[in-house]
Amino acid sequence: GAVVSQHPSWVICKSGTSVKIECRSLDFQATTMFWYRQFPKQSLMLMATSNEGSKATYEQGVEKDKFLINHASLTLSTLTVTSAHPEDSSFYICSATWAVRGTGELFFGEGSRLTVL
Amino acid sequence: GQQLNQSPQSMFIQEGEDVSMNCTSSSIFNTWLWYKQDPGEGPVLLIALYKAGELTSNGRLTAQFGITRKDSFLNISASIPSDVGIYFCAGLYNTDKLIFGTGTRLQVFP
Numbered sequence: 001g002a003v004v005s006q007h008p009s010w011v012i013c014k015s016g017t018s019v020k021i022e023c024r025s026l027d028f029q030a031t032t033m034f035w036y037r038q039f040p041k042q043s044l045m046l047m048a049t050s051n052e053g054s055k056a057t058y059e060q061g062v063e064k065d066k067f068l069i070n071h072a073s074l075t076l077s078t079l080t081v082t083s084a085h086p087e088d089s090s091f092y093i094c095s096a097t098w099a100v101r102g103t104g105e106l107f108f109g110e111g112s113r114l115t116v117l
Numbered sequence: 118g119q120q121l122n123q124s125p126q127s128m129f130i131q132e133g134e135d136v137s138m139n140c141t142s143s144s145i146f147n148t149w150l151w152y153k154q155d156p157g158e159g160p161v162l163l164i165a166l167y168k169a170g171e172l173t174s175n176g177r178l179t180a181q182f183g184i185t186r187k188d189s190f191l192n193i194s195a196s197i198p199s200d201v202g203i204y205f206c207a208g209l210y211n212t213d214k215l216i217f218g219t220g221t222r223l224q225v226f227p
Contacts, residue, residue: 004159032213043205043217044160093159097213105150106215108159 002028004096006109013084014117020080021112023094029074030096034106035067038091050077084116121206121218129224130196138221139190140206148209149182149189152217155202163204164191196225 003026013019023033032051036044048069050056056069066088068080077096081088091113095106123140130136140149148167152160164175166182166189173180179192189206206218 006159034214043219044215046214046216049214091157095159095215105162105165106213108152108161111157111159113157 002026002096002098002107004030004094004107004109006092006094006112008112009110010113010115012115012117015085016083018080018082019084019114020078021092021094021114023077023079023096023109025075025096025098025107028096028098030077030098031074033071033077033094033096035069035077035079036093036095038093038111040091044093047079081114084114086116089114089116121208121216123204123206123218123221125221126219127222127224129226132196132198132225132227134196136193136196136200136223137190138204138223139188140218141188142208143187144208145186146208146210147186149180150207150209150215151178151180151189151191152205152207153202154205154220160205193223196223198225198227201225 005024007022035047037047038044046059047062048056048058050069050071052071052074058064071077091111093111095108097106121142150165151163153163154160164173164180169186170184171182177194204221207215
């Protein structure tokens, strides 16, 4: 199946710093990428939808100035957590699709665990 | 807002036993999906369901899309240790957005 890769797998940072997480589609061109957040023992919650070459669409309650999303190419989307605080510590997961196919068959990355001290 | 509730929250079973878990929603979905997530990994698609009443199998896994389009169940037959993980149902909305269920954590003992 299609491969989606995230980097880094885990990151520890100090409070107040910014952290960038990359999501790459390795063997297909991803027109749309999605960013999810998962707190321990909880479900995945959609944060934002990212379309190549346009601004991301954020879900209600997600601060767009805090979670900066860039989808500059068909194979790369980045999520930057700005001025991170301990409450931002979470597992961030991206998913990607190559077309608006309406099937829900998304390919997920391995996830990136962020710990803010 | 939309919410998908899964039951049971967790299951502890012996290897070889069959497993059944279900997912209910307050809203109608036209597509239901079941994913499995291993610790520290992203979810992996197991089964996708597109029609109300549809029953679909994938190896030892069987899933059904409820007639009301507000529920789905997943069965795993003859469980093995590698079935351990968290199982999430998901409903598809707005073309490619997914809302995930609360999850069922499965533990299999040899």
